[in-house]
Amino acid sequence: MTEEQKQRLEQQLWNIANELRGKMGADEFRDYILGFIFYKYLSEKQHLYADHLLETEEVKDYAAVTDEELIEAIKDESLIKLGYFLRPNELFEAITMRGNADTEGESNFILEDLQAILNGIEQSTMGTESEDDFNQLFEDLDLGSTKLGRSVDARNTLIARVLSHLNKIDFALEDSESDVLGDAYEYLIAQFASGAGKKAGEFYTPQQVSKVLAKIVTLDKSRIKSAYDPACGSGSLLLRIAREADVGEFFGQELNRTTYNLARMNMILHDVHYSRFDIKQEDTLEHPQHLDYSFDVVVANPPFSAKWKGKDNPLNETDDRFSQYGALAPTSKADFAFVQHMLYQLNESGTMAVVLPHGVLFRGAAEGKIREYIIKEQNFLDAVIGLPANLFYGTSIPACILILKKCRVHDDNILFIDASAEFEKVGNQNALTDDHVTKIVETYTQRETLDKYAYVAPLSEVAENDYNLNIPRYVDTFEEEEVVDIEAVAAELKALDGAMQKTDATIARFCQELGVPLPVGFNLPLLKRYKKGMMQRLFSQELRFKGDQGNDFPDWEEKRLGDFYEFKSTNSLSRDKLNYESGEVRNIHYGDIHTKFKPRFDLLQEDIPFINKGVDLSKIASDKYCQVGDLVIADASEDYDDIGKTIELINLNGEKVLAGLHTLLARISSNDIYIGYGAFVMACAAVRKQIKTIAQGKKVLGISVTRMEEIKLPVPSPDEQKKIADFLSSIDQKIDLVSSEIDHTKTFKTGLLQ
Numbered sequence: 001m002t003e004e005q006k007q008r009l010e011q012q013l014w015n016i017a018n019e020l021r022g023k024m025g026a027d028e029f030r031d032y033i034l035g036f037i038f039y040k041y042l043s044e045k046q047h048l049y050a051d052h053l054l055e056t057e058e059v060k061d062y063a064a065v066t067d068e069e070l071i072e073a074i075k076d077e078s079l080i081k082l083g084y085f086l087r088p089n090e091l092f093e094a095i096t097m098r099g100n101a102d103t104e105g106e107s108n109f110i111l112e113d114l115q116a117i118l119n120g121i122e123q124s125t126m127g128t129e130s131e132d133d134f135n136q137l138f139e140d141l142d143l144g145s146t147k148l149g150r151s152v153d154a155r156n157t158l159i160a161r162v163l164s165h166l167n168k169i170d171f172a173l174e175d176s177e178s179d180v181l182g183d184a185y186e187y188l189i190a191q192f193a194s195g196a197g198k199k200a201g202e203f204y205t206p207q208q209v210s211k212v213l214a215k216i217v218t219l220d221k222s223r224i225k226s227a228y229d230p231a232c233g234s235g236s237l238l239l240r241i242a243r244e245a246d247v248g249e250f251f252g253q254e255l256n257r258t259t260y261n262l263a264r265m266n267m268i269l270h271d272v273h274y275s276r277f278d279i280k281q282e283d284t285l286e287h288p289q290h291l292d293y294s295f296d297v298v299v300a301n302p303p304f305s306a307k308w309k310g311k312d313n314p315l316n317e318t319d320d321r322f323s324q325y326g327a328l329a330p331t332s333k334a335d336f337a338f339v340q341h342m343l344y345q346l347n348e349s350g351t352m353a354v355v356l357p358h359g360v361l362f363r364g365a366a367e368g369k370i371r372e373y374i375i376k377e378q379n380f381l382d383a384v385i386g387l388p389a390n391l392f393y394g395t396s397i398p399a400c401i402l403i404l405k406k407c408r409v410h411d412d413n414i415l416f417i418d419a420s421a422e423f424e425k426v427g428n429q430n431a432l433t434d435d436h437v438t439k440i441v442e443t444y445t446q447r448e449t450l451d452k453y454a455y456v457a458p459l460s461e462v463a464e465n466d467y468n469l470n471i472p473r474y475v476d477t478f479e480e481e482e483v484v485d486i487e488a489v490a491a492e493l494k495a496l497d498g499a500m501q502k503t504d505a506t507i508a509r510f511c512q513e514l515g516v517p518l519p520v521g522f523n524l525p526l527l528k529r530y531k532k533g534m535m536q537r538l539f540s541q542e543l544r545f546k547g548d549q550g551n552d553f554p555d556w557e558e559k560r561l562g563d564f565y566e567f568k569s570t571n572s573l574s575r576d577k578l579n580y581e582s583g584e585v586r587n588i589h590y591g592d593i594h595t596k597f598k599p600r601f602d603l604l605q606e607d608i609p610f611i612n613k614g615v616d617l618s619k620i621a622s623d624k625y626c627q628v629g630d631l632v633i634a635d636a637s638e639d640y641d642d643i644g645k646t647i648e649l650i651n652l653n654g655e656k657v658l659a660g661l662h663t664l665l666a667r668i669s670s671n672d673i674y675i676g677y678g679a680f681v682m683a684c685a686a687v688r689k690q691i692k693t694i695a696q697g698k699k700v701l702g703i704s705v706t707r708m709e710e711i712k713l714p715v716p717s718p719d720e721q722k723k724i725a726d727f728l729s730s731i732d733q734k735i736d737l738v739s740s741e742i743d744h745t746k747t748f749k750t751g752l753l754q
Helices: 003-020 027-053 067-079 091-099 111-123 152-167 180-196 207-215 236-242 257-270 335-345 365-378 434-446 459-464 485-516 525-541 590-595 684-692 705-709 719-752
Strands: 222-229 244-255 277-281 295-300 345-359 381-386 401-403 414-418 422-425 429-430 454-458 557-560 567-570 585-590 600-602 631-634 648-651 655-658 663-668 712-713
Touching: 003 111, 003 152, 027 091, 027 111, 027 152, 027 257, 091 111, 091 152, 111 152, 111 684, 152 585, 180 705, 207 295, 207 345, 207 434, 236 257, 236 295, 244 257, 257 277, 277 454, 295 335, 335 345, 335 401, 365 705, 414 434, 454 459, 454 719, 485 719, 525 684, 525 719, 557 590, 567 705, 585 590, 590 600, 590 631, 655 663, 663 705, 684 705, 684 712
Parallel strands: 222 244, 222 295, 244 277, 295 345, 381 414, 585 655, 600 648
Antiparallel strands: 345 401, 381 401, 414 454, 422 429, 557 712, 567 663, 631 648, 631 663
């Protein structure tokens, strides 16, 4: 997929998300979007193949064919080649055009026909070899759900708009690589895994982690007969292997029904013929579906420390997968049960890679026995790779990769790699870059000890450690403590003290006018509570400032947010389009608003990423770039505390800045708002309560522009706004100075101890 194609796709997906956001959770509308993308792919594939069959016919365009005999002939060929069939009037473009037709000329009601088409795709495969692979693929697309609209007409209108957005994307299957739409699908899973948290994390392995596993299991191999994943999720890990080597057949098993459907769709979207994959839905540990097979490559990212029946099922004690180890994995942690199952399915010359929580490296009891048996008796463990924490959606715990082989070349040692400290911060998540992936794979290949990164441990040393694989026992990552210049730190503390005196003097003037006590001391929690209490009393008007001449300010008014701010469109750039090193334009991501940006945003004081230089920004109008005084509002969140969280842009240092994914951009359109007041009024209790009321969504909350425009703001005169903003800003400055003084004092103490 070209960069331009991908940008167009992302823009249309953003448009669809805006149509659906607020009506349902992100994980739910993800299923609708992916289902329709899959339908579009099947349609384009059918259209392209049928046009190929029509090359010698009078009518060359399948969409225009009306001859029933010809359609039947195309159906027979399609079922053999594609595994399914769509009639000309069932193509994606045809149904989209009808759904968006002029109602005076023809009916634009498509819901019943669309449901029939989706059912028909499945029914067309009945009695064919592809029947199992298409069975109930669209069962998660409930076109009758009231979440799409309370009335049938409302649901029809919304679905028609969604289809229209997707129809604007030309995937050019005849010109591009066959997995163009598959790449888009994988990107979409990644985006909504990021938004949907734990639910998505259950079935999505970050691409860079998948890349590490795939590159290692395919080393020195150009072709693999079979690849198997016993916890295959959406199938992304299996498909990543296919990017490193030719794979004859794919096998997988998945417990979750929705995810099982996603895996089958993902295979077809990546142009894997139905005869080349066998994905089953069942509990792998209790009801394995592929026990009669052994595989060249076995990979998995099973659910961390999942529960299983273990000893509570007497059959497990005699099960060939588990019986030889002298112990069963505990019922509360199935990690080693998955390892044992995978080893059972691995052929004698194969390679296995599995992602597991760090606990498997050192936990004792039954898990200790199993670990010792794998190393001492079987000698299957080839390498242990420690990964950074917070790589996976839905959990922040660090994970590791175990590489196992039944026929090891280096059978007298185990390689330990500690890659836990090498990552890139991407919002709330950590991520591996291509350089990190390359370093891990090259280190595994070269199998040499590297200072503070890798260690080749003789089996005797592992035995001396009682088969405890905790990586710090083998890879020494201790860093010498930096020598602290206490004179320099003392000078900085003196400067901070001077700044504190000035800030305290400013606060004192405001407190004297209001008749309230000064916030003194260095207790950060109490200072923050003082600010919160001050905001409550100011915005409830219990406390009022006076003019410079001692005069009363005018009465406050209650006005709509839309009376003072005009909303501008934002971009939908994801984290993979951003970097923290260089670029011409910076990007405000909603995740940073949630986690690190101060309400009064000063670019000189914030760590804000650049947009990658390859991203085309030529079509973005000049008024879409951020300006001083703009509000940037996070319009999506998993909890009420963060939804609608707002920053006000106080200083952009003359740089170009765009508001990005999941944000709303509001620009001052009235002289009645003082720049600096917006950050505080949007955080006051009265406004926050309204925002929480309008937020909608089951798993992920969303807010719309139209509802935000109706939010009521408590609005004093601009002069009183300035006093409120300056006072609260000085309290914020004091909190920052106290925090900095505490940090510097700790550093000074460290220097004295040295």
